Every structure is written in C-alpha cells, then in structure tokens.
Amino acid sequence: xxxxxxxxxxxxxxxxxxxxxxxxxxxxxxxxxxxxxxxxxxxxxxxxxxxxxxxxxxxxxxxxxxxxxxxxxxxxxxxxxxxxxxxxxxxxxxxxxxxxxxxxxxxxxxxxxx
Numbered sequence: 400x401x402x403x404x405x406x407x408x409x410x411x412x413x414x415x416x417x418x419x420x421x422x423x424x425x426x427x428x429x430x431x432x433x434x435x436x437x438x439x440x441x442x443x444x445x446x447x448x449x450x451x452x453x454x455x456x457x458x459x460x461x462x463x464x465x466x467x468x469x470x471x472x473x474x475x476x477x478x479x480x481x482x483x484x485x486x487x488x489x490x491x492x493x494x495x496x497x498x499x500x501x502x503x504x505x506x507x508x509x510x511x512x513x
C-alpha cells in the first residue's frame with residue numbers, strides 16, 4: 400500500500416479564517432492616539448496634544464494595558480461626554496498612569512516656598 404502525501408496535504412489558502420476566527424485590528428503604533436479618541440485629543444490645546452503624544456510614546460507594556468483597561472471600563476460613560484470632556488479625562492488618566500502631571504494639574508499646585 401502506498402500513501403500519496405500530496406493528496407492529504409492541506410492548502411492553507413483554502414481555509415477561510417473570517418468565518419472561524421475574528422481578527423482584531425492591530426494596536427495603534429507607540430505614541431499614536433487610540434482609535435476613537437482622535438477628535439477628543441484634537442480638542443485639547445496644542446501643548447496638551449504634545450503631552451499626550453509624549454506620554455503615549457513612553458508608556459511601558461504594563462502602562463499600556465492599564466490605559467486600555469481604563470478606556471474599556473469607561474466606554475459606556477464616554478457616549479454621554481463631549482469631545483472636550485473626553486479629551487480632558489483621557490489626558491488626566493494618561494497623566495496618572497504615566498506618573499506625570501498634566502499642565503492643568505500643575506496649575507492647581509500651590510508653591511509653599513514662595
């Protein structure tokens with residue numbers, strides 16, 4: 400008995416992955432604004448937009464996961480907010496996660512040595 404290996408091979412191009420497995424979009428590049436928040440970040444001042452870009456590019460993998468978790472948990476509430484409110488909350492959350500203060504936070508700091 401002889402087995403023909405060519406007849407039993409599976410051609411991967413014949414398998415339709417769309418029906419069996421949903422593909423997730425790739426994560427945004429390091430430093431890029433997460434999808435759906437572009438208009439919210441655009442509502443911030445140019446200085447704040449630069450802060451967002453810098454902080455996003457310097458996040459560790461753990462911090463990226465923490466940010467994603469924050470965004471996922473607040474998705475339902477975000478529908479009720481304006482772009483300005485979403486941008487401000489995103490900047491504050493990003494500042495907390497990255498360990499940096501936003502410019503609005505620094506305005507609230509009182510210098511006791513003045």
